[in-house]
Amino acid sequence: MRYLFFIIISFSLSFANAHIFVYHRFADDRHQSANTSIKELTKQFEYFKKHNYKVVPLDTILDKLKNKETIPSNWIALTIDDAYKSFYTSGLDIFKKYNYPFTLYVYVEATDKRYGDFMSWEQLKDASKYGTIGLHSYAHPRLQNLSKKEIIKDTQKAYDIFIKNLNIIPTTYAYPYGEYTQDVKSILINNFNFKALLNQSTGSVNKNTRLDDIPRIALVGKVNIEHKLRYKSFNVKWYEPKEFPKNGILKKVYAKVDKKIKHLKLYITSEGWRDVEVKNGIVDIPLNIYLKRARTRVMLGTDVFTISNNIINKVKRKGLNNVK
Numbered sequence: 001m002r003y004l005f006f007i008i009i010s011f012s013l014s015f016a017n018a019h020i021f022v023y024h025r026f027a028d029d030r031h032q033s034a035n036t037s038i039k040e041l042t043k044q045f046e047y048f049k050k051h052n053y054k055v056v057p058l059d060t061i062l063d064k065l066k067n068k069e070t071i072p073s074n075w076i077a078l079t080i081d082d083a084y085k086s087f088y089t090s091g092l093d094i095f096k097k098y099n100y101p102f103t104l105y106v107y108v109e110a111t112d113k114r115y116g117d118f119m120s121w122e123q124l125k126d127a128s129k130y131g132t133i134g135l136h137s138y139a140h141p142r143l144q145n146l147s148k149k150e151i152i153k154d155t156q157k158a159y160d161i162f163i164k165n166l167n168i169i170p171t172t173y174a175y176p177y178g179e180y181t182q183d184v185k186s187i188l189i190n191n192f193n194f195k196a197l198l199n200q201s202t203g204s205v206n207k208n209t210r211l212d213d214i215p216r217i218a219l220v221g222k223v224n225i226e227h228k229l230r231y232k233s234f235n236v237k238w239y240e241p242k243e244f245p246k247n248g249i250l251k252k253v254y255a256k257v258d259k260k261i262k263h264l265k266l267y268i269t270s271e272g273w274r275d276v277e278v279k280n281g282i283v284d285i286p287l288n289i290y291l292k293r294a295r296t297r298v299m300l301g302t303d304v305f306t307i308s309n310n311i312i313n314k315v316k317r318k319g320l321n322n323v324k
C-alpha cells in the first residue's frame with residue numbers, strides 16, 4: 001500500500017529525478033564552510049551503496065537529457081569544484097575505493113599560477129584517469145559583474161590554457177560561485193560550445209531539465225544525505241522574477257504550473273515559506289519585498305522537497321546591458 005502510494009505521488013507530481021552533488025574541499029579543517037571530512041564522505045558513499053544508488057559519470061546523465069529520455073531516480077553524479085589540492089591528497093582515494101566517477105572543475109588561474117591550495121596540472125592529469133575534468137573559469141569572477149567582452153575573455157583564456165596543459169577539450173562549465181544571470185548564460189551559450197552549464201542550487205535532474213541550467217546540490221560538512229536525495233524537480237514556467245530587480249524590490253511572483261494544482265508553497269530568501277493559491281495554473285502573487293541578499297532564492301513547490309528553484313543574483317556593475 002505504501003509502495004502504491006509512492007508510485008501515485010511520483011507520477012502525479014514529477015518525473016524520475018536524478019541528483020547531482022557538488023563538493024569543494026576534503027579533510028581540510030581550516031575551511032569548515034567548504035569542507036567534507038573523510039568520515040562524512042565515506043558515510044555518504046556507504047549510504048549510496050546500501051540504498052542502491054548508482055553513481056554514474058555526469059556525461060551519462062547529460063546524454064539522457066540531450067535525448068529527452070527518462071533518467072532513473074537512483075542515479076547520482078558527483079562533481080567537485082575548484083580542484084583544491086585536498087581532493088587529490090584526501091578525497092580521490094575514497095572515490096577510487098568505491099569506484100565512483102566524478103567531474104572535477106578547474107579554476108584555471110589557481111592551477112596555472114600554482115596557488116598553494118590547488119592541484120597542479122600533473123595532478124589533474126593523474127585525476128583524469130578516474131574522472132572527467134571540466135572548466136570553472138580562469139579568474140573565478142562573479143560573471144554577472146563583468147561585461148560581455150570580459151566574460152568571453154575570461155572563458156577563452158581558461159579554455160586555451162586548459163587544453164594546452166591537459167590536452168583535453170572541456171565539454172562542461174561550472175559557473176564560479178554557481179552564480180549567473182540570463183545574460184551571462186546566453187553569452188556562454190552563444191560564444192562557446194559547452195555541452196552543459198552547471199549551477200549550484202537545490203534541485204534534481206529530470207528529462208525537463210535544461211542542459212544550460214543543471215542544478216547541483218552542495219554538500220558541505222555533515223549533511224542529511226537522505227533529505228538531499230528527496231529533492232525532486234517541480235515543473236514551473238517562471239515569468240517573474242527573471243532577474244534581480246534593479247531597485248532591489250521584488251514586486252511580484254508570476255509563474256505557470258500544471259492546471260490541476262490549486263495550492264503551492266512559495267519560498268523567498270529571508271522571508272521563508274508561505275502558502276499561495278493557484279488559479280487556472282497561474283501563480284500571481286503581488287509583493288513588495290526589499291531583497292537584502294545579493295543572491296536571492298525564490299522557490300515554488302508542492303512541498304518543501306518538490307520544488308522549482310529560481311535564483312536571482314544582484315548585478316553590481318552596469319556592463320551587461322543589451323548583450324543579446
Ligand SMILES: [Zn+2]
Pocket residue numbers: 081082107136140176177
Ligand atoms: Zn568555485
